[in-house]
């Protein structure tokens with residue numbers, strides 16, 4: 001009996017320590033999570049870009065224009081860029097601590113997606129005010145079939161591109177919980193880029209005809225604006241833990257990397 005009572009007392013003592021630890025510990029976050037206000041190494045929003053979705057006028061080379069070698073053009077010419085900001089309900093702050101008050105200092109990753117619908121329908125969705133948490137969704141940028149880069153969420157903000165997700169990288173599994181109502185995700189340290197799906201992919205099939213050369217070129221250009229190393233470029237399919245995401249389907253990783261190699265700044269950037 002005495003032994004049993006001692007165990008019960010020890011158990012109660014442990015429970016008390018646990019309760020105190022949870023309720024009064026100095027590391028416990030008591031207020032709103034602290035936002036991270038600046039980021040480096042991600043592509044900036046081009047604030048000079050127009051704010052509407054009207055196409056920019058492109059300069060068509062005239063017959064007398066000098067034709068520069070194509071390789072140099074691929075490196076030098078930035079794609080058409082349009083700012084199409086999401087409604088603020090569809091994105092949030094990147095945080096310096098998780099919901100338990102633990103500091104989080106993950107390096108950035110890039111997560112690639114596809115829209116499944118048209119670029120226009122995705123942009124319209126992001127511009128729609130979504131008061132309910134479960135409806136809020138966004139990417140940082142989207143690349144249309146013609147190679148246009150749409151900037152949707154500022155890089156210093158947390159886009160809601162992935163739900164339940166983990167990045168299995170060179171430093172082991174990485175994920176951050178910022179909302180007690182949802183599983184942890186990679187959103188706190190992710191830069192989400194989506195590719196517009198081709199017409200034959202607007203369904204749940206496992207594959208489609210793939211992405212345009214203009215999309216791969218713009219993707220490489222956008223990635224070259226970052227300092228995210230190759231081994232931290234991943235896909236929604238790879239980080240998803242819900243078992244329901246397989247995008248981007250029919251993505252040619254080799255096309256992306258061979259174009260990325262044409263940027264001198266990327267040649268040694270492998271993490």
Ligand SMILES: [Zn+2]
Nearest residue numbers: 113114236247
């Ligand atoms: Zn996705």
